Amino acid sequence: MYTQSFNVPDAPDGKTVPLAPSKEDAALQAAFDTRIDADGRIEPQDWMPEAYRKTLVRQISQHAHSEIVGMLPEGNWISRAPSLKRKAILIAKVQDEGGHGLYLYSAAETLGTSRDQMLEGLHSGRAKYSSIFNYPTLTWADVGVIGWLVDGAAIMNQIPLCRCSYGPYARAMVRVCKEESFHQRQGYEALLVMMTGTEEQKAMVQDAVDRWWWKCLAMFGPPDADSPNSAQGMRWGIKRVSNDDLRQKFVDATVPQAKVLGVTLPDPDLKWNEERQHHDYGRIDWNEFWETVNGNGPCNKERLATRVKAHNDGQWVRDAALAHARKQQSRNMKEAA
Numbered sequence: 001m002y003t004q005s006f007n008v009p010d011a012p013d014g015k016t017v018p019l020a021p022s023k024e025d026a027a028l029q030a031a032f033d034t035r036i037d038a039d040g041r042i043e044p045q046d047w048m049p050e051a052y053r054k055t056l057v058r059q060i061s062q063h064a065h066s067e068i069v070g071m072l073p074e075g076n077w078i079s080r081a082p083s084l085k086r087k088a089i090l091i092a093k094v095q096d097e098g099g100h101g102l103y104l105y106s107a108a109e110t111l112g113t114s115r116d117q118m119l120e121g122l123h124s125g126r127a128k129y130s131s132i133f134n135y136p137t138l139t140w141a142d143v144g145v146i147g148w149l150v151d152g153a154a155i156m157n158q159i160p161l162c163r164c165s166y167g168p169y170a171r172a173m174v175r176v177c178k179e180e181s182f183h184q185r186q187g188y189e190a191l192l193v194m195m196t197g198t199e200e201q202k203a204m205v206q207d208a209v210d211r212w213w214w215k216c217l218a219m220f221g222p223p224d225a226d227s228p229n230s231a232q233g234m235r236w237g238i239k240r241v242s243n244d245d246l247r248q249k250f251v252d253a254t255v256p257q258a259k260v261l262g263v264t265l266p267d268p269d270l271k272w273n274e275e276r277q278h279h280d281y282g283r284i285d286w287n288e289f290w291e292t293v294n295g296n297g298p299c300n301k302e303r304l305a306t307r308v309k310a311h312n313d314g315q316w317v318r319d320a321a322l323a324h325a326r327k328q329q330s331r332n333m334k335e336a337a
């Protein structure tokens with residue numbers, strides 16, 4: 001059976017072969033459950049159930065892929081940034097996203113998967129990455145809106161991951177979140193400046209908000225009732241807050257920010273609900289979300305092609321780094337001999 005880059009042995013009739021748990025496995029499982037129930041951390045050398053390992057590799061590798069594919073829509077604007085200051089900020093941000101990908105691939109590697117395997121999943125189109133990066137960045141205001149809303153949504157989702165039960169993922173997320181916070185602020189600040197500009201600039205910001213708002217709400221994943229991985233992910237302390245609860249937190253946090261900025265969020269049903277003490281919001285287009293997740297969004301093919309080309313073009317760098325490491329190793333061995 002194929003499940004997001006993994007092969008599990010199939011029985012001849014196509015059903016997965018269940019392995020009978022040994023006594024030792026049962027004791028290890030009990031120790032694992034006790035640690036999870038006590039809100040403890042699992043480290044790479046610890047025993048863990050195969051399903052826990054696979055869930056983590058699935059989530060962390062998808063997350064890593066999102067970071068490096070996320071470099072592309074904004075990277076397109078580096079050469080067109082409106083000033084040296086904005087260009088320097090954008091270069092730093094895009095570089096940070098590359099770094100996040102590296103921390104996350106490293107965290108996933110501690111679970112026994114290789115970077116090559118993960119990248120093969122991405123480049124062949126089998127692995128998922130965040131839906132949000134399959135939309136075009138049409139104007140400079142999109143760069144600001146990605147910082148404000150996309151990174152804002154990412155922070156909302158990622159802060160609870162700093163408390164994930166798997167140690168290397170949780171630790172990687174601490175640094176990622178600090179950097180995402182700068183990303184969100186730089187985006188909001190760029191938009192604030194545009195909103196003090198000409199009518200044309202203000203319209204550009206509003207247009208970008210109109211195009212990105214609903215896509216950002218979908219980023220949190222399907223509604224809890226349609227989220228096959230949520231219950232187990234939360235039981236294991238990988239996910240700490242559900243997709244719908246994070247989405248609600250994001251809406252509640254963003255409404256006042258939009259007011260300060262002077263933009264309208266494109267949802268006629270968006271209003272404060274006194275009883276719930278939260279904002280109500282309209283219906284998300286889940287058909288469009290699934291189309292995009294399944295490879296048919298506006299930019300899926302373009303993003304993947306750019307990513308594969310960048311990887312292939314970088315082959316000589318990997319070859320050179322490897323040759324250098326081999327030379328150094330043999331020199332060290334000669335010196336030690």
Ligand code: BYC
Binds near residue numbers: 071153157229
């Ligand atoms: N896009 O059962 P569910 C960033 C998939 S990087 C695509 O709820 P789960 C940034 C999901 O994978 C942002 N697919 O799953 C970077 C699952 O499919 P599989 C990335 C999505 O795992 C650069 C199926 O739908 N952040 O912000 O419990 C520049 C059912 O979903 C999406 C992370 O990756 C989506 N939006 O929850 C700027 C955070 N949503 O795997 C910004 C870490 C769902 O069963 N990941 N799917 O085939 C998570 O927190 C969780 O994996 C999710 C989904 C909340 C995304």
